[in-house]
Amino acid sequence: MRRVDPTIEDISKKGRRRDAVFITLMVLPAVILVIWQMYYPVIAGLRLAFTNYNIQNINRVRYVGFKNFIDLFKPGPFNDFYRTMWNSLVFVLGALIPQLIIGFALALMLNRAFRGRSIYQGVAFAPWAVSGFVIGIMWRWMFNGMGGVINDLLVKAGILKEPFGWLSSSSTALFCVIVAMVWYGIPFFTIMITAALQSVPQELYEAAEMDGAGRIAKFKAVTLPHIKSVIILTTLLRVIWIFTGSDTIISMTGGGPAGSTQILTSKIYYQLMDGSYGKASATSIVCTLIMVLYTLFYLKITKFAEDD
Amino acid sequence: MQITKRERSDPKFWVGQVLRFAFLIIHLVVTVFPFYWMLNTSLKGSQAEIYAFPVIYWPENPTFQNYLNIAVKGNFIRFFTNSFTYAGIASLIGVIISVMSAYVLSRMRFKGRNWLLMLFLGTQMLPGVCGFAIKYQMMSKMHLINTVPGILLLYTSGVIPYSVVTLRSFFDGVPASLEEAALIDGCNRPQTMIKISVPLMLPGIASVLIFDFVNTWNDFGTANLFLDSTKKKTIAVALYSLIKSYDIAWGELMAGTIIAILPTMILFSLLRKYMVAGLVNGAVKG
Structure with missing residues (x-):
């Protein structure tokens, strides 16, 4: 390792070697843990995906070729893979778009100071401190068919005649999980976009005002160009977090009823809980491939956003 | 909040402010409600009260019995x-x-x-x-x-x-x-x-x-x-x-x-x- 430190005149060979040792020792623990615990499992999962490894037949593990993948992709009455993929797409987009729009609107409204703004932010950001798992429990109870408060509100508002089992109907359950996810995700965008708005130089607004620009013109000419890259980056990142946010699904619906709320990551989790590690690895590989493709797309867009 | 002179005489500005605070208040209520509902349910003493419909928005006799049960x-x-x-x-x-x-x-x-x-x-x-x-x-x-x-x-x-x-x-x-x-x-x-x-x-x-x-x-x-x-x-x-x-x-x-x-x-x-x-x-x- 060669050190090129322009500020310090230290070019003796001994000093350089000492630095190399120092650098190595400092980064080693983190590097070892990350490779061992994060990269290796994903790569080694390749091998496991071709076995029938199951917690119940641990002594009879053998290679089964592409069987796990064929089982995964083969269309059939009991195959829920395509439905799971469709659910994942609906879940990600359905949760993302409202939280982005509401989070953005909220950030704009909070950008101008008012009395009590700090307290307001404290309360409005609170859902973000709660875990996705607990969010699922909270909303499961509110959507409950018996004693659920959402039914009560809808009946009082005259929208429903009698209580409805939102989470036990396969046509409404996914919608309910998305509602919970939107509620959970708004603070993320508000926090991010608020930070971005604060970085817009105030002089630009003043200059635009001198030119006679109205509120909308100022927004288009000054605000949007400045925060565009932050919005793109956080949106792309948020997609990953929603996609991997299976905790909320597990605690709210358990993927049901009839697989109507199962997404790819929660499916893997249930395969793991069943002990079907071979099958889970095959599904994981599909999931990892999707993530890699998405990441390439992400990097391309990021570069585009930064160049702009 | 500082309001410029130009804004003060602009009716559109005031409409915007009313809409803004209406949105902020609705958002606050929606954010707080699930937390309040958790607390409300946790303080109810009986199953009948928990499952009652129309629901009960504040327990008649708030009790910490649920907390005691779950903790111990x-x-x-x-x-x-x-x-x-x-x-x-x-x-x-x-x-x-x-x-x-x-x-x-x-x-x-x-x-x-x-x-x-x-x-x-x-x-x-x-x-x-x-x-x-x-x-x-x-x-x-x-x-x-x-x-x-x-x-x-x-x-x-x-x-x-x-x-x-x-x-x-x-x-x-x-x-x-x-x-x-x-x-x-x-x-x-x-x-x-x-x-x-x-x-x-x-x-x-x-x-x-x-x-x-x-x-x-x-x-x-x-x-x-x-x-x-x-x-x-x-x-x-x-x-x-x-x-x-x-x-x-x-x-x-x-x-x-x-x-x-x-x-x-x-x-x-x-x-x-x-x-x-x-x-x-x-x-x-x-």
Whole structure:
């Protein structure tokens, strides 16, 4: 390792070697843990995906070729893979778009100071401190068919005649999980976009005002160009977090009823809980491939956003 | 709030203000309502009151019976302590290891530096659940399933990538001139780091530590797979066994849920600025 430190005149060979040792020792623990615990499992999962490894037949593990993948992709009455993929797409987009729009609107409204703004932010950001798992429990109870408060509100508002089992109907359950996810995700965008708005130089607004620009013109000419890259980056990142946010699904619906709320990551989790590690690895590989493709797309867009 | 003269005479401005505050108030109500509803349910004494329809918006005789039941009979005091211990130890060790790497990545120039950064950033794109199958095998070969060292290993390595990336961007914001002066005065690197840099970087380190604690505290998936023994399980896994039962005791469950979110809510209300800074730094500047 060669050190090129322009500020310090230290070019003796001994000093350089000492630095190399120092650098190595400092980064080693983190590097070892990350490779061992994060990269290796994903790569080694390749091998496991071709076995029938199951917690119940641990002594009879053998290679089964592409069987796990064929089982995964083969269309059939009991195959829920395509439905799971469709659910994942609906879940990600359905949760993302409202939280982005509401989070953005909220950030704009909070950008101008008012009395009590700090307290307001404290309360409005609170859902973000709660875990996705607990969010699922909270909303499961509110959507409950018996004693659920959402039914009560809808009946009082005259929208429903009698209580409805939102989470036990396969046509409404996914919608309910998305509602919970939107509620959970708004603070993320508000926090991010608020930070971005604060970085817009105030002089630009003043200059635009001198030119006679109205509120909308100022927004288009000054605000949007400045925060565009932050919005793109956080949106792309948020997609990953929603996609991997299976905790909320597990605690709210358990993927049901009839697989109507199962997404790819929660499916893997249930395969793991069943002990079907071979099958889970095959599904994981599909999931990892999707993530890699998405990441390439992400990097391309990021570069585009930064160049702009 | 400062209102300019031009705005004061503009009726469109006032319409906008009314709409703005209407939106803010509605949003506040929607945000608070689920928390209020948890509290309301947890304070109800009887099943009849909990399942009543039309629902009861405030218990006639608020009682802490559910809290008492879940804490003592439900063993939640123990699970709370478990979660607290695991999250505390893992985030502390994780942050120490991360500070070491982040310091080097921020302050020194060497070959392979960008590759190292990519190594930490890249984990963002690997869903944790995708490696669990092999991890389970690895951990069981080392006899670390259902053990405290096992869960600490998983949690500690879990917090490292985010911490390194965020700490590095914090460190980049702290001027290096003091350290350079110390180096020229003959201090060696380790001395400079511990005596001069780390104290300067303490606010950043604290915010990452809190962030890691909250993230680890909020875990469900890892603990549920790798640690299901009754004595050692975390509060999230305990909640899971409550919702798995056929007849969910919602009053006790909501009391347990409130206990589970208490530490992160307290941390959040006291240290919101630090946590927000941690989130923004990790996501945007990483």
